[in-house]
Structure formats: structure tokens, C-alpha cells
Amino acid sequence: MQLYLSDRTLVLEGELNKLTVPIAAKELKATIKQNPVTMIDLSRISMIDSAGVAFLEELQLYLAPKTTLLLIKGASSNVQAVIDTFSSSDSLRITKERKKGYFEEVGEKFINFCQELYSGLTLASEIFYYSGVGLFSRKGQRKGSLTQQATQLGSQALPIVALLSLIVGFIIALQSGVQLQNFGANVFIADLLAITTVREMGPLITAIIVAGRSGSSIAAEIATMQVTEEIDALKMMALNPIRYVVVPKFHAITIVMPILVMFSVLVSEFGGALIAIGLLDIAPETFISRSIAMISIKDIIVSFGKSIWFAWVIVIIGAYYGFQVKGGAEGVGKATTSAVVSSIFGVIVFDAIFSLLYL
């Protein structure tokens, strides 16, 4: 590829394609310098592709301010045909978008946030309303859906909840036991474990597992139904998608979550007890009696209240992202990820609020 100036004509010679365009672009300024160009001669171009055509268009834009009249001449019929095919002058005009100002962008984001908040709150209120109505009338729900959902969201989560709770109980007892041992206060491990597992770790660990496991499946299921028009099909069958899809999940998770939390607490205590009894030389009956003595009715109520609230947060956030999905498979993936991240965030925020309210 060669490029030189002859009088006021810029002559391009050889192949102008994606391999030679970078070379031509590099040589261009040095060739033209301050000399005026009124014509581009393409008669020596033997081959051109879409990169070459794009280069010619950029060249015209570059030269336009420096010349009053710019002519392109001499392209062979083959070269001209390629230029005509890949010429983008029209599409360039259409696609050039006005750049948004800073305040415009901030304003747009704020409006989008308000709209999302509004639709999230609307969805939450509809879920609460239809779940309330659903307590008295099963209309609009499939037979057996509550049992099916309770099994799916609850009993199938038992093994993972058990395993993680056992490990957490084990770790808490191990870490704090070593410190307490330094002060000869081994026996307080039972008190510490009881308070930590009942008030904090039980509800929190269970909620995080359920958010990862069930929150993602709720979002993915609803998002897929949205993408495959199943939600529209339900509407066309005069069925309310919230009532048909979300309410059974809402009822099921409200029932199973406190059970899962109770199970988690017991397993954590068991894990902690293994350390306390085996490593810190605490008698089993002392461990059990101190643990029971430490837990008040208020602690149990707070723990159950938390578990139910976290369950609702997980279902509502999962349903929200499921219904908001746009696009195909990629949209479903995004909705699932957002649902898990947001529900874990929501659970931790509400846990902090509970901790502040019920010290």
C-alpha cells in the first residue's frame, strides 16, 4: 500500500484493506503535511474491503475542513461496487447520538431508581395482599402447590443448612473457647453459643443459604416464565401470575423458614457442644442447662420474627427481579445474580435493624 501526493491529488496505490489501512493512516499526515488536497485518486487501488471504505470516509472527514472541493475519482467498477456496499454515510448520520449532560444523566438515573422503587413496592404490596387473601381462598392456586413448594424450599435445604450450621457452631466454639480458656472462663462458652446462635447466626446463616438456594431459583423460574411467555399465558387464562406463582412460594417459605432456623440453631449448638465437651472439658449437663438458662422467650420471638421477615425479603426480591427480566437467557442470568446479591444485602441490612431495635 502506497500513498503519495501529486500536485493537489492524493494518490492511493495497492490494496486498501484491514491489514494496510493502519499503515496508510500512519503515513497520511506525513504525506499531506500542510499541502492542500482537492482530489483523491483511487485508480491505482487494486482491492478494497470494508476497512478501506471506512478509511476513505474518515479521510474525507479529515480533509473536508481544509478544502473547498474534494473529489474522489478513478475507482474501478469492482472497487466502486465495494465502496457502494459498505458506504456508511447515511447510517453514520442516523446513529450519531446527542451526548447527555452530567445533570441529565444523574436525573435520569434518579428517575429510574424512583420507578424501580415504586414497582418494587407495588409488587411487594400485591404479594402481601394476595398472600393474605390466599389464606382464606385457594382460588387461583394449583392444588398441592403449597406442599410442593414447602418441600422444594424447605426440606431439600435441610442437608446444606445442617452442614453449614454445624461448621459455624464448631468455629464459634473453637475461636471463642480458646480466648475464654485464657481467663479460666470455659463454662461461659455455653452462654455465648446460645446467644449467638439463637439471636444472630441461626437466622442469618439460614437466610443466606435460602437466599442463595431458593432466592435464585425463584428469580430464575419467574424470569424464565416471563421470557418464554408463560406469564402472559397465565394472564390469558385469566389467572393472576402473582397468585399462581408467587403466593404458594410466599406461604411455603413463611412456614419452613422458622423450622429451618430452629434446626440450624440446634445443629450449631450441637457443633459447639462437641468442642465445649471434647476440648474445653465442660460437662454435657452443664452445657445444656446453661444454654437453656441463657435463652429467653424474647430471644426466641426475635429469632422467629427475623426468620419470617428474612423469608419475605428473599421471596419479594426474587419475584421482583424475575418479573423485571428483559431479554433472553442473558436476562435470566442477570436477574438471578441480582436477586441473590440484593436479597443477601437486604437480609444483612434488616438483621442490623433488628439488632438495633431488639438489643
Place this chain on the structure above:
Amino acid sequence: MKKQTPIIEIRDLTAKYGETTVLDNISVDIYPQEITVILGVSGCGKTTMLKNMLRLYEPAGGSVRFWDQDILSLDDAAYNEVLKRTGMLFQNGALLNSISVYENISIPLEMHTNLSTEIIDRMIRVKLALVGLSEAIYKYPAELSGGMKKRAALARALALDPHILFCDEPSAGLDPVTSAALDELILDLKKQLQMTIVIVTHELGSIHRIADRIIFLDEGKILFTGNLADAMQAGIPQIDRFFKVGMF
């Protein structure tokens, strides 16, 4: 000739996706016991028109009257009553994937009627026999071919014996033989059950076989409404090109 009363009246229907206007103030009537085909090139707004006139998407403006009731201003209960008299066949069937074909068809019957299990069972089998899918009664949607999914979805759409059937691209993705068989089925439904059928398609073969009336959409506007013969004589360049390109 006696003037027919429309079963659906669409007036000034406007639909938008964000700032883009997809349907621009369209007005048209759909008449009973006819097969009306909404056609046009891809992206002209056919499916959008169907979904907006059924309130599956919220239109930006206008009115859609079914049996003289504006469904856009009806409350949920009244809107659902209108929907119970209609059925819809979605482009990919939209069968609920987690349940069998039998259960898919049973949903509207269980939810909206007080019929006994035996009667519902008999109705499901009849609807499946009607669409020629008796052998797949207990299969799951994932186990069905594209054509079988459409027929199962049609059986579900017919579950409540609708007065109006909407079909979104019923021939899409089907081979010509299966597509022709589906057209025959649709013609039978019209003839035997005096059903009003609204179909969105751009399959020329189907249009020639089944259309009583066509609505030709182009860039969100209606270019023509009337019968197929008149459309081809109307001298509208977009319509001429649409039919000419398809005939090879």
C-alpha cells in the same frame, strides 16, 4: 348485504417501547366468525398489536372494545371475564414447563369452572383428540416437538371453548406439512365451532389458505384492511412487494 357488527373494535390504539412509537393511532374492526390475519414484514408491530389489544402490554393510548366493553378501562374481575371467553396460542406455545400437557390443559378448567374431575378429564381428552395429540397426554413440554407443543398449546387455548381465538405466528418454525395441517385445524375450528380467529403471521401459504380478512401493518400503521383479493388489487407498493417476493 347485511352489515355485520364487529366483535372487537380498536380505536386510535398507540403503543410505545420507551420513546419509540410501534403502533401509531391504529383503528380497525374485527368481525365475528371470520379469520382475520394481521400481517406485515418483521418488526412492523404485528405481535405488539395483538398483545396491546389484549392488554398484555399497557397501550400508550386508544381503546379496545370486546363485545362493546372497553377492556383497557375494565377492572381486573371484568377483564378476566372477557379473557375467559378468549383463548390464545403463543408463538412458542408457552406451555408451563414444570407440568404435563394434561395438567396444562386442566389449569383453566380447574380454576374457572366447578366441573367434576371426570368431566374435566373427558374435556381434556376431547381437546387433545381434536388437535391430534392424544398420545402425548401425559408428556411434559420438554418431551414434545415444536409442532406438538403448538398443538398442545392450542388444546389449552380451546379448553374453555373460547369465542375468540388469538394465534401469534402459529406456523413459525414448522415444516410446510405441519403448518398446513395446523391451518386445516384452524379452518375446522372456524367452520365447526363458528369461532372468531385472529392470527398474526407472515407466512404467505397460510394467509392464502385461511384469511377471510387481512390487516396489513407497515411501520406501525395500517395500510390496508379487507379481503385478500382486494389487497392484491389495491396497488399499494408495500403490499405488492410483500406478496411478490413471497411467490417464487
